[in-house]
Amino acid sequence: MRNVTLRGLRIFEAATTTGSFLKAAELMNITQSAVSQNIRQLEDEIGSRLFDTQARPIRLTDTGAELLRHTRVILAQFSVAEDALSTVHGQHRGQVHVGVVSPAQYFMPRLLADFRRLHPDLRIKLSQGRRDQLLALLAERQVDLLVGGYPPAEAEVQADVFARNPHAIIAAPDHHLARQRDIPWPLLAGDTFIMREAGSATRAFLEHLLQMQRLQVRADIELQGPEAIKAAVMAGMGISFASAHTFQSELAASRLVVLDVQGMPKQLDWCVLTRRDTPLTATQNLLREHVLAHGAGAAACTL
Numbered sequence: 001m002r003n004v005t006l007r008g009l010r011i012f013e014a015a016t017t018t019g020s021f022l023k024a025a026e027l028m029n030i031t032q033s034a035v036s037q038n039i040r041q042l043e044d045e046i047g048s049r050l051f052d053t054q055a056r057p058i059r060l061t062d063t064g065a066e067l068l069r070h071t072r073v074i075l076a077q078f079s080v081a082e083d084a085l086s087t088v089h090g091q092h093r094g095q096v097h098v099g100v101v102s103p104a105q106y107f108m109p110r111l112l113a114d115f116r117r118l119h120p121d122l123r124i125k126l127s128q129g130r131r132d133q134l135l136a137l138l139a140e141r142q143v144d145l146l147v148g149g150y151p152p153a154e155a156e157v158q159a160d161v162f163a164r165n166p167h168a169i170i171a172a173p174d175h176h177l178a179r180q181r182d183i184p185w186p187l188l189a190g191d192t193f194i195m196r197e198a199g200s201a202t203r204a205f206l207e208h209l210l211q212m213q214r215l216q217v218r219a220d221i222e223l224q225g226p227e228a229i230k231a232a233v234m235a236g237m238g239i240s241f242a243s244a245h246t247f248q249s250e251l252a253a254s255r256l257v258v259l260d261v262q263g264m265p266k267q268l269d270w271c272v273l274t275r276r277d278t279p280l281t282a283t284q285n286l287l288r289e290h291v292l293a294h295g296a297g298a299a300a301c302t303l
Contacts, residue, residue, distance in 0.1 A: 001106070003041075003044065003045055004045055006074075006075075006078060006173045007038075007052060008038050008041065008042055009074060009075060010028070010075065011024060011028055011030070011034075011035055011038045011039075012038070012042055012067070012068070012071060013068065013071050013072065013075060014027045014028050014035075015035060015039065015051070015058070016060060016064070016068050017142065017211075019057030019058055020038070020057055020058065021035045021036055021058070023167050026066060026123075033113045034144065039051065040085060042067075044154065045055070046063065046067065047124055048061070048063040049061050049063065049064070049217055050063060050064035050067060051064055060079055064249060069159075069175065072140060072141040073141075073233055073278075074276050075141070076141050081131070084229045086195040089099070091172075091220065093121040094123065094145050094281070094283050095122070095124070095125055096122065096123075096124055096125070096142045096145065096287050097125040097127065097142070097143045097144045097145075097286070098112070098124065098126050098127070098132075098143065098144065098145050098146070098147065099124070099126075099128075099129065099134035099137055099138065099143040099145070099146040099147070099148075100126060100127070100128050100129045100146070100147045100148070101128070101129070101130065101131050101148040101201065102129075102150065102225055102226055103139060103226065103243035103246050104127055104128075104132075104147045104230070104244060104245070104270070105126075105128050105150065106245045106248070106299075107299045107301075108147060109126075109243055109264050110298045111290065111291060111295060111298045112124050112126065112190040112291075114294065114298075115287060117292045118290075119221065119286065121131070121225070122283060123285075125138045125142060130197075130199050130200055130201070131148045131149060131151075131200075131201045132201075133150060133197050133199075134146050135151065135155055135157070135273070136259065138157065138273060138274075138275060139156070139275070141275070141278065144274075144281075144284045145272055145273070145274055145280075145284060145291075146273040146274075146279070147270065147271070147272060147273070147286060147291065148201070148270075148273060149201050149268050149269060149270070149271065150268070150269050150271055151271070151273055155273075156272065156275070156277065157220075157275060157276060158275070158276050158295065159269060159272075159273050159274045160272045160288070160292055161270065161271050162270055162271065162272060162291055162292045162294050162295035162296055162299075163269075163270040163296040163298075163299035163300075164267050164268070164270065164296075164299075165243055165244075165245065165267065165268040165269065165270050165299070166243070166244040166265040166266070166268075166301065166303060167186070167202070167205065167239070167241060167243050167244065167264075167265055167266045167267075167268060168237055168241070168244060168255050168258045168259070168261075168264050168265040168266075169241055169258065169259040169261050169264060170230075170233050170239065170240055170241075170242055170247060170257065170258055170259070171233060171234070171239045171256065171257055171259050172233060172234055172236045172256060172257070173254060173255070173256065173257050175236075175239065175257065175259070177182070177259055178182070178257045178259070179257075179258050180260065182260060182262055183243065183259055183260055183261045184215075184262055185213040185215050185261065185263075186215065187259070188215070188217060188239070188259075189215055189217055190215065191217065191218070191238060191239050192204075192217075192218045192219075192220065192221060192237065192238030192239070193217045193218060193219045193221075193235060193239060193240065194221045194222075194223060194224070194229055194232045194233060194238045195219050195221065195222045195230065195239060195240075196223070196224070196225075196240075196257065197222060197224045197225075197297065198221070198222075201242065202243060203213060205241070205266070205268070206241040209241075209269065218238075221237060223237055225242070226246035228292075229242060229246075230242070230247055230250055230256065232256050233256055234250065234256050239259065242257065243268075243303045244258075244302070244303050245266065245299065245301050248301050250300070251302070251303075258303050270295065270299055271290060272288050272291050272295075274288065
């Protein structure tokens with residue numbers, strides 16, 4: 001593989017990430033023919049096909065999957081080197097790609113705005129998704145840091161706690177239990193629960209709580225994302241379980257209420273998650289330290 005170049009590996013990685021030579025060309029700001037030529041050169045150098053181009057989207061062969069694994073390690077290490085060189089004279093340049101679960105999108109922009117004021121030459125890319133999706137991207141080195149809840153035990157990541165994440169049962173202001181105090185869980189059995197989509201950490205936590213309470217509830221409404229959940233709750237479609245970060249403005253405007261259920265709110269942790277097998281660049285660590293130092297203030301909320 002003497003003639004394989006860093007640029008060639010970047011084009012290959014772009015093609016695998018996008019699943020399309022055309023999209024890879026757009027991402028790399030080159031022509032589609034240049035992408036195809038680069039892939040052919042890589043295949044000639046390796047002596048094996050890298051893609052099944054008959055599939056849509058294109059799929060990696062076994063050889064391609066193995067090369068991708070090493071490519072992402074190489075590109076990550078080169079990024080570390082680039083960052084180290086840029087900070088020799090106290091300068092911080094480059095890009096940090098941060099993944100956030102949906103409740104974190106309500107406070108992370110404030111943290112990132114403060115960080116950018118301190119380091120205006122840095123570029124920030126923010127991706128939002130479910131925890132399981134983002135953990136997969138972190139494992140594949142497609143995001144540098146992840147802000148979310150504590151990871152499952154099998155995840156090979158380092159988790160550093162920086163704030164608390166209170167969760168509560170929310171309802172419309174005219175709900176029949178809105179003014180009741182110290183509500184026992186069995187009184188919720190007759191309500192319709194509006195559930196987050198499968199794979200959501202919030203949904204998994206609620207299902208755990210219901211199991212602990214040995215409570216069967218009506219869960220025939222499933223919606224994706226906190227905004228849809230809040231709209232349905234305010235419309236009186238049912239009650240839901242949500243992170244307090246997601247409904248601060250609606251609570252302040254009395255558009256929904258928090259039910260005073262026994263043992264609530266439940267507190268989870270906000271963490272910065274990083275890979276254990278790859279050192280952070282100086283720039284990535286700079287953002288990590290900023291979140292750990294100032295995240296609790298940015299994430300403060302009321303119930």
